[in-house]
Amino acid sequence: MERLGYTPMPWQRYIWDVALEINPETGVFWHRTVGLSVPRQQGKTQLLLAVKVHRAQAYKRQRIIYAAQNRSMARERWEDEFWATIEVSRLARRFVIRKANGHEAIIARSTRSRIGITSNTETAGHGPPLDLGVMDELFAHIDDRLEQAFSPAMLTRPMAQLWWASAGGTEKSVPLNKKREQGRALIEELWRTGVHTRTAYFEWFAPEDMPRDDPATWRAALPALGHTVTEDVIRAELETLDPAEFDRAYLNRTRKAAPPPDPNIPRSTWPGVVDKASKPVPGSVALALDVSQDRQRAAIAAASLLPDGRVHLEVVAHRPGTDWVVPAMARLHRLWQPVAVAVASAGAPAGSLIDDLIAAGIDVPKDKAKPQRGDLAVMRSGDITEACGQLADAMRQGTLVHLDQVPLTAAVTGARTRRNGDAWTLDRTKSLVDISPLCAATFARWALVIRGPHVIEDYDIADSFA
Incomplete structure (x- = not known):
């Protein structure tokens, strides 16, 4: 990440330390699935890019696929953020880009590993075996079709990992809400039993009983606060954003539709x-x-x-x-x-x-x-x-x-x-x-x-x- 031009924040280091743990008995990653739910503008994109670039350089002939809300958004981020970052970094000579539509790839010269993109469809990820699948902005996904396409392609790859990441969504964000519920249940089970599953789950959010205007709430929910984000900026966002949108974007709460009023209850x-x-x-x-x-x-x-x-x-x-x-x-x-x-x-x-x-x-x-x-x-x-x-x-x-x-x-x-x-x-x-x-x-x-x-x-x- 430093070679890409960024200073890793403590919360990013923490995720890599856990998510990329190697099982000493087998020599492969312990976690097959990594979930990350974090508010917006905390450095999620840079964290995921570092994971993909690390994988492309550390292992030979890796197939790495990135997916966002749709193929158009994935292509825009792949070219305007991922490649734009690599191109001006100390790693520029180590990669070459192929922009042909449908065959997009950022290729590591020494390992021939490729960072590509896919659409959010049932056929996404089909084809050769997949080593690293990244599902970003999960709040916009309408079902599990992408995961169902990615997982079988990883079956024969011992070092395969599936990463998903997203800020909070709405009640319609069914896949994300299900993932967050499952992740919280995994953590509760870990505390009860001490047994570590093959899934690593990370979440920063503010429960509903924490006031949105309290800086202590921001410090609990925003891991980049004090690094790339300041309290003054968050306070300004609080003054201008709709409360429900502020909660979703910066407190990582699920935005719920406002129910119609009952005339009998004032x-x-x-x-x-x-x-x-x-x-x-x-x-x-x-x-x-x-x-x-x-x-x-x-x-x-x-x-x-x-x-x-x-x-x-x-x-x-x-x-x-x-x-x-x-x-x-x-x-x-x-x-x-x-x-x-x-x-x-x-x-x-x-x-x-x-x-x-x-x-x-x-x-x-x-x-x-x-x-x-x-x-x-x-x-x-x-x-x-x-x-x-x-x-x-x-x-x-x-x-x-x-x-x-x-x-x-x-x-x-x-x-x-x-x-x-x-x-x-x-x-x-x-x-x-x-x-x-x-x-x-x-x-x-x-x-x-x-x-x-x-x-x-x-x-x-x-x-x-x-």
């Missing part, structure tokens, strides 16, 4: 009731739980009456599965001594946990007219409809506050409703995301408002509707 008011410094008040906390329709995730939320009459909403936990919910709620019940614990009745997904909650010591009221602190509040259909309307009113009137937690804000944004008589209720089936955090928060607020007057001294129910 989500435009949600940012106006954020108070990240808000905290629940001991003694005036209600808890609630909810389970997603597919039972893949569950949530526990808290509502608390603040001194100024507003209601604090907070997601306490939002995790996969349901086995953790009752033990967690039992522990919170002991710690917080809540006003009540709310759960939807047997017709809802969380209804199946009612018996377990009772067995854990969270009892139903012995006298419905005189509930005790900590009793279970089993919500019927009418209660849930009432709770939904109350939450929407509180959002419009500014009588609630929240911490802008990602699970809850995402649920507010993606929630959908359905009619229930002349009113409406939250609809788990039609919602675009898991809304269990929103349901739990809605139920917790309802429990606070309904049960609070019975168990909290000096509780003024009018404060919750001020």
Whole structure:
């Protein structure tokens, strides 16, 4: 890379150190597949060029193929970036270029290895065996056709490697999103077992709960920051780009289509009731739980009456599965001594946990007219409809506050409703995301408002509707 005229950055050295490891028992590369997901303008192109040039010079008669969004883009980058870099570098005498359409090749004089291009089609990479395949800008690929064409051509080449690289894409970037999901799963498995697979995966990105305007977020997601990119430049991009595009380009997040608004949920008011410094008040906390329709995730939320009459909403936990919910709620019940614990009745997904909650010591009221602190509040259909309307009113009137937690804000944004008589209720089936955090928060607020007057001294129910 230095001979090509660039100074390698630490993150690039790290990738080469791992991706090009040699298995001492066999003398060939340990990793057959290398995946790289990194934000834009971080030096990905130079990193990939160095890999291709290294392969072309180090081994004889290598067939190296590069692919981008399409053949036209691959040709443009191959000629205007790859060859333009080699041509003015210290390696210029070691290579010659052949530009004939359909037979493009940058040829290493001493090894006769060739760096060519291909189109993004089912027949790409067909022909002679392939030693190094590079799939760039994977966010623009619509399916796995290129990988399916490359892989068989590498079958008889012991030193073969398939590299893919891309910045974040959109929900339509199916191959990229699948690769990122698989890569993260591989890393999790590596941490659990210590077993290294034949795939090396690298990713720099900022999770959704990291604020886009915080330089600490940029430092976590941008490996070239402080080398070829400055904070001032990123700050300028933040000021001019659409937030979703900034997230995709520089935080490597998947850009998602903005969902159409549900008329019953005043989500435009949600940012106006954020108070990240808000905290629940001991003694005036209600808890609630909810389970997603597919039972893949569950949530526990808290509502608390603040001194100024507003209601604090907070997601306490939002995790996969349901086995953790009752033990967690039992522990919170002991710690917080809540006003009540709310759960939807047997017709809802969380209804199946009612018996377990009772067995854990969270009892139903012995006298419905005189509930005790900590009793279970089993919500019927009418209660849930009432709770939904109350939450929407509180959002419009500014009588609630929240911490802008990602699970809850995402649920507010993606929630959908359905009619229930002349009113409406939250609809788990039609919602675009898991809304269990929103349901739990809605139920917790309802429990606070309904049960609070019975168990909290000096509780003024009018404060919750001020």
